[in-house]
Amino acid sequence: MSDEQTPPYEPPSVEQIDTDGEPISTAAGNSLG
């Protein structure tokens, strides 16, 4: 695999989201893009 095809690596991360009662799709700081 060439360098162009290898995506940059960041170690796995799993974080809990505190939505504070908001729907997950609109809670502050979340982007589905």
Added chain:
Amino acid sequence: MSHPASRRSRPAAIRSRLRLVSSVPVSSKRQESFAWGRLLWRLGRRPKRALTECPERPIGAKLEITYACNLRCGFCYTDSPRRTLQRTPELSDEQWRVVLRESLDLGIVEAVVTGGEPFLRRELTLEAIETLASAGVGVSLNTNGWFVDEEVARRLGALRGVTAHVSVDGPRAGLHDASRGVPGSWRRAIEGIDRLLGAGVGVCAVHVVTPGNAHAVPDFLEQMWTLGVPWVRVTPVVVSGAAARGGDWGVSREELRKAAGEFEERRGAAMRISVQPGTGGGLSLQGRAAPGSFLVRPNGDVRPDSLRPFTYGNAIEDGVEACWTALREGWDDERINRWAGAMKGPGDIAKSGLVPYLDDEIPVVGGVAGPASAKAQSSGESGPATLSRTDSDSNAGGRDAEVPAPTPPPSVDPDVELGEAREKVRGLALARRYRHTPLRWSGSSEQRFVRLAGDGRYLRLNESGSVVMDALDGGAVEDAAGALAARYGLDPDRAVADAIGAARELLKRRVVLAAGASAPFPAEPGTTDLPGLEPAG
């Protein structure tokens, strides 16, 4: 709904035999104790979790299923190797069933099933845990792991609220086996833990730290992290039982805390680490605290806990309820307070004329106490073959008793052995399979949003976290490492380390659970032990 305990009562004739051997009226002593307790609370001189009054119904029970053990630990706080040699008689299976029934009737919410090594009475131990867990009681099991085979792991994994506390005294066999006195015991413990984790059982690895193995605590923490253990307890030796016969058991708690702190800086908080104080300066306070639970010795005698070697009747002869009533009314005994008050430092227990588990217990009420009461039967139905009736030699205390000699491990190069141990642990961890819990996910390749069906929480995973999550939908950690290496061109060791860490995090966050688990969700974190009681021996 009325409490089960209110529906039944012991005959008065049986209850009346449990008389307080005290000239001070119970009611005034309890009031005095309460006031004293409040004062100590205010002064900050009571243990954090201590009760100031004995509750009407017990909160928990510690059940010492057997005296016997297959290991030969020189520090065993219950002095089990000596008991094994003496073949001390203990309750039969049917008698233990009665104890269980009556304990449940009293309303306990947590229990410790322990020994000796409880799996020397395998069927009884499994039945006891199944009975307790099925009734909604939180169960902590203390075991050395030797007898944890696939069936044991599967049966425990089918239950909710069971935590197995498995003794592991180091990162490699030479250290552990020297502590435990039987070659092969480290391998059996590690393989037992792996089976339990594979079946979805909550596991706590308990490391008894001595001057001989303290230097290896950092390597031990790494090994447990790699193996996937969610919780580690590190404890100095409790100087009772066998440990009180002699030996240098002192270790620096500060060094242990430092090792735990450095580990957390390196690996984060994905593995819970408890550094326990051992027994020492706190005993003078803990020993005076009101018991919220009771302990049943293998012969049925009832004590407040592992610390106080004073008994309040026998669970079979008098009934559990009557023993608890005697304990409630008589726990604040001046003899116990005098005894506990003398324990100011770690060495004071060994110097005492009454060492828990080494000397015969003193009956506060009743008068049936002793390590081999006449009513105890052969361990019978499922007991080990080594336990037969030999009543004659078992009631003399343990100070001068013969104890079985430990078998030293073979001499090896410590560095070579540590390298082999790392490979073994890594191999077990990489081969463990996981599956998803009930969940849904959405998002993009950069970030994934997961909703857990169990509790409705939302999680966000980055891309590499999603790669691991996908691999663990029926796959092993080895598959996740392979997927990371293939996608990002990682060095294999880095891929393995990151896959192990991510699997731990996904398990902790309840995204995955062991493929062999029968429950739909990962095991709940369990309790350590009952207040005032001690860690796995």
